[in-house]
Amino acid sequence: MIALKMDLCDFCGSCVSVCLEDAIELFEARLEIDHDKCTECLRCIKVCPFRALEVKQ
């Protein structure tokens, strides 16, 4: 499961721009991942400028 480190996220939208499944919802200071849509392709983790996303078991 992709998890967000809230303390690190800057809400810049880089992850949203590469998501193939439209599984990320970005608000002003909140990010939500739709785990039903997410295929764990890890593209969001790769582009995050602050490394705010991680894989969690």
Place this chain on the structure above:
Amino acid sequence: MKQFYDVIVVGAGPAGSTAARVAAENGATVLMLEKDREVGIPVRCAEAVGERGILKVVKIKPEWISTKIKAVRLFAPNGAMISVQHDDIGYVLDRKRFDYDLAMMAAKQGVDVMTRAYAYGLLEKDGFVAGVKFRHLNYDYQIGAKLVVGADGLESRVGRWAGLKTHLKLQDIETCAQMTLTNLDLSSSHCDFYFSKQWAPGGYVWVFPKNKNSANVGLGISGEHAAYKAPIEYLREFIETHFSGASALTTVAGGVPCAPLMEKIVANGLMLVGDAAHQANPISGGGIVTGMIAAKIAGEVAARAVNENNVTEKRLTEYSKLWEKNGGNVHRRAYRLKEAVYKLSDHDLNRTAASLLKKTPEKHTIVNIFKTALMQHPKLIPDVLKVFLG
């Protein structure tokens, strides 16, 4: 707020505010939605624009300008510095003021502007986009419109909801970190660029002065490289070596689409503009001017189309065609150049700098610099000339 508009614009960045204003000036009723609490912040931008470009869309107000830039300097990986000769004046803007004022100018033309208005879906009717679903404070709204303009930036989803393919490939996003540093000792009249795999693989570092003591110091790297080391880690190292002891007044993340022209930026009842349409220049990452130029065209076409009651994809291609005519060739060439330039090794870049330094400073034009850098790829030289000579 009305129950129905000619045009709803999603996103109040420079592209959204320009499209909204121009559509209203040309007679359309317009609603503009912005998810954040305030237009203009946070500033995820190095804020540089060329005078020639910006004047094509808007008269510059003095209060938008932080610094006037008279020179550009490029640094090779080994530290060799080339001063670039060029004739366009540049500005480092105060984007907080700039974005805010652009939205205000739209409002003055009669655009209804709403902040804390988060769009989460589109209304559809008979194969046409027919309005926007959004949440404002605690309430859900469904407001109809003849035409929706997606100006929702890098994080754009509006196009996807209408079936357009808008996600970026990893190599087509520059993922960025930036700090606004203060307590620096700068000359405030030049913008500096650092090219090196060490500092910014598949991208560059910028130091753009805000005044004599402060500067936007940031970098973008190709999304392909970010998997191994994040932009913020590169930035920390760069600042530690070049500006140790400086204070950071802001620290932000961001991303820029540095992508090929999008195949489709219109659909029935829908247009995309700005970063949402990947209109930023793929080699420089500059997206303020290109997005605003496209948005101006989009606003004009939108007003005509809603007036004619014809918002078919076919009708709206007037916008995509005019944008192509305006910026399409430059964009395509810039993309090819990006691919070539970022393949150059640090060794190639050092050699380029060395051979340029043997020439007189007047020869240090952007064109000559790229020409020298691309001696390994001579086929690209005509492209360079056309990108920079228009």
